[in-house]
Amino acid sequence: xxxxxxxxxxxxxxxxxxxxxxxxxxxxxxxxxxxxxxxxxxxxxxxxxxxxxxxxxxxxxxxxxxxxxxxxxxxxxxxxxxxxxxxxxxxxxxxxxxxxxxxxxxxxxxxxxxxxxxxxxxxxxxxxxxxxxxxxxxxxxxxxxxxxxxxxxxxxxxxxxxxxxxxxxxxxxxxxxxxxxxxxxxxxxxxxxxxxxxxxxxxxxxxxxxxxxxxxxxxxxxxxxxxxxxxxxxxxxxxxxxxxxxxxxxxxxxxxxxxxxxxxxxxxxxxxxxxxxxxxxxxxxxxxxxxxxxxxxxxxxxxxxxxxxxxxxxxxxxxxxxxxxxxxxxxxxxxxxxxxxxxxxxxxxxxx
Amino acid sequence: xxxxxxxxxxxxxxxxxxxxxxxxxxxxxxxxxxxxxxxxxxxxxxxxxxxxxxxxxxxxxxxxxxxxxxxxxxxxxxxxxxxxxxxxxxxxxxxxxxxxxxxxxxxxxxxxxxxxxxxxxxxxxxxxxxxxxxxxxxxxxxxxxxxxxxxxxxxxxxxxxxxxxxxxxxxxxxxxxxxxxxxxxxxxxxxxxxxxxxxxxxxxxxxxxxxxxxxxxxxxxxxxxxxxxxxxxxxxxxxxxxxxxxxxxxxxxxxxxxxxxxxxxxxxxxxxxxxxxxxxxxxxxxxx
Numbered sequence: 001x002x003x004x005x006x007x008x009x010x011x012x013x014x015x016x017x018x019x020x021x022x023x024x025x026x027x028x029x030x031x032x033x034x035x036x037x038x039x040x041x042x043x044x045x046x047x048x049x050x051x052x053x054x055x056x057x058x059x060x061x062x063x064x065x066x067x068x069x070x071x072x073x074x075x076x077x078x079x080x081x082x083x084x085x086x087x088x089x090x091x092x093x094x095x096x097x098x099x100x101x102x103x104x105x106x107x108x109x110x111x112x113x114x115x116x117x118x119x120x121x122x123x124x125x126x127x128x129x130x131x132x133x134x135x136x137x138x139x140x141x142x143x144x145x146x147x148x149x150x151x152x153x154x155x156x157x158x159x160x161x162x163x164x165x166x167x168x169x170x171x172x173x174x175x176x177x178x179x180x181x182x183x184x185x186x187x188x189x190x191x192x193x194x195x196x197x198x199x200x201x202x203x204x205x206x207x208x209x210x211x212x213x214x215x216x217x218x219x220x221x222x223x224x225x226x227x228x229x230x231x232x233x234x235x236x237x238x239x240x241x242x243x244x245x246x247x248x249x250x251x252x253x254x255x256x257x258x259x260x261x262x263x264x265x266x267x268x269x270x271x272x273x274x275x276x277x278x279x280x281x282x283x284x285x286x287x288x289x290x291x292x293x294x295x296x297x298x299x300x301x302x303x304x305x306x307x308x309x310x311x312x313x314x315x316x317x318x319x320x321x322x323x324x325x326x327x328x329x330x331x332x333x334x335x336x337x338x339x340x341x342x343x344x345x346x347x348x349x350x351x352x
Numbered sequence: 353x354x355x356x357x358x359x360x361x362x363x364x365x366x367x368x369x370x371x372x373x374x375x376x377x378x379x380x381x382x383x384x385x386x387x388x389x390x391x392x393x394x395x396x397x398x399x400x401x402x403x404x405x406x407x408x409x410x411x412x413x414x415x416x417x418x419x420x421x422x423x424x425x426x427x428x429x430x431x432x433x434x435x436x437x438x439x440x441x442x443x444x445x446x447x448x449x450x451x452x453x454x455x456x457x458x459x460x461x462x463x464x465x466x467x468x469x470x471x472x473x474x475x476x477x478x479x480x481x482x483x484x485x486x487x488x489x490x491x492x493x494x495x496x497x498x499x500x501x502x503x504x505x506x507x508x509x510x511x512x513x514x515x516x517x518x519x520x521x522x523x524x525x526x527x528x529x530x531x532x533x534x535x536x537x538x539x540x541x542x543x544x545x546x547x548x549x550x551x552x553x554x555x556x557x558x559x560x561x562x563x564x565x566x567x568x569x570x571x572x573x574x575x576x577x578x579x580x581x582x583x584x585x586x587x588x589x590x591x592x593x594x595x596x597x598x599x600x601x602x603x604x605x606x607x608x609x610x611x612x613x614x615x616x617x618x619x620x621x622x623x624x625x626x627x628x629x630x631x632x633x634x635x636x637x638x639x640x
Contacts, residue, residue, distance in 0.1 A: 205458060
């Protein structure tokens with residue numbers, strides 16, 4: 001390896017990158033726009049508690065119990081109530097039997113069904129039970145003996161753990177900024193091949209390994225720098241910064257490998273654009289999953305950027321630590337090694 | 353005795369089934385300018401690529417400054433300068449930045465890019481981006497870049513192709529200056545006049561093989577002829593051509609007879625060009 005040569009090549013790549021008006025503009029503008037979007041988006045969550053209610057033959061209750069901070073959605077059937085819980089339309093579903101009053105009058109203990117989405121904290125479940133007791137007390141004027149049958153329905157539940165929309169966006173924006181560098185990286189390499197400057201470099205003491213090292217450093221610095229700067233601006237590094245920084249570095253390595261691969265496939269700038277857009281769309285998909293939970297399912301785990309998004313999301317938004325996400329980082333390392341190796345082998349063939 | 357700057361023995365390279373360089377052997381002495389001539393596809397560029405470490409030979413040996421290019425390509429590249437036929441400069445950078453970059457790649461400290469740019473006639477435009485340069489200016493910058501490390505061997509691939517006479521003359525002058533400095537020059541060209549003027553020896557390459565290698569004078573002696581061309585006026589007033597081949601024992605008598613027996617109107621000498629000789633040897637032109 002030739003450290004002085006690598007340093008000279010990296011400096012040259014940065015010069016060329018920022019003299020390319022498109023990349024200079026996109027890089028600086030992207031960073032500013034994403035940070036601005038973050039701060040423009042709502043920073044708080046609507047705390048109104050929404051509850052579903054199925055109470056055949058006991059409709060007056062819904063009108064009576066509407067109060068500040070509580071919103072009741074009346075379901076027409078039990079199935080509708082369950083669907084609403086699963087679809088996160090409300091925090092909990094309450095099923096009151098139609099013969100409630102008869103049972104109470106006859107001295108029997110009626111059963112009230114409570115539905116929660118999976119993952120709903122126990123506190124939320126207890127709070128809803130208490131709420132119902134209070135509501136019935138308010139309705140009848142006396143404490144009543146009722147049984148609660150709690151049922152947890154599949155699907156994540158965010159009750160009590162709501163994340164402001166702009167914080168949800170952080171992993172997506174960070175990944176967008178980083179992933180865009182696949183295009184920048186591939187462009188820098190393809191321009192060298194297209195303009196034959198690579199030939200001029202390879203008749204100096206610089207070796208192909210030095211070239212890979214220089215391009216790798218440039219790609220990693222650009223991708224990591226933008227992702228880290230963005231997260232620093234929007235508070236994404238406040239919790240467990242070491243994990244986030246490691247995840248961003250691994251993401252930067254990943255996009256460098258993908259960039260190498262695109263450069264080895266692309267014959268000219270148009271094909272860099274075509275391959276670059278394809279890579280961009282695929283790598284951004286997991287970011288959408290954070291924005292719209294439920295849209296992305298298990299198949300997204302086959303996309304390497306999923307592990308970046310998931311790590312940033314869980315650490316920055318939910319306070320996860322090393323024990324929770326080390327597997328993500330290991331998988332990312334595996335993807336990085338695979339893409340870098342494939343990219344370098346393919347690109348070496350292109351250079352020769 | 354001077355060391356061979358380049359020594360090639362039975363060098364072979366093929367692209368799949370196509371043999372581009374077919375067991376060629378030659379030597380170039382230090383301080384010599386070797387003109388490497390041949391039509392497109394003759395194998396010139398492939399030979400240069402092997403000698404500069406861009407391609408690994410598939411057979412034979414090539415030594416540059418005593419180093420095996422297949423084994424010590426990195427060391428060889430530190431001692432040579434290469435000027436490519438097609439412009440491959442960083443056009444978003446200035447001339448000075450281009451030269452400084454290559455000086456850093458060669459590990460040269462205290463490099464004076466301005467002096468080199470002055471030498472190739474580009475001072476005053478050194479901070480302009482190369483994208484705004486004319487073809488001649490770019491070519492001069494390409495030559496300057498190949499001189500950044502004061503190479504012991506300079507590989508020049510069509511350095512004057514498509515240039516105006518002034519730019520072409522300037523580059524020829526630089527080539528001669530480099531030889532005067534002691535550098536060896538491996539000059540690939542289509543331009544026979546340029547090769548004739550600059551080269552100590554020329555090699556003709558055709559179909560992957562070297563078909564002739566000698567000084568331009570010897571090649572002309574061996575394959576061409578020098579002649580006197582005269583126009584004479586007959587008694588009827590017609591103009592007719594006469595030719596007397598030079599360098600033969602009977603030449604003096606023939607010249608005497610021409611002047612004594614006929615009315616010579618014009619006379620000039622003519623000698624075979626390298627192009628004529630190439631056609632004679634290979635049966636095809638250089639520009640085919």
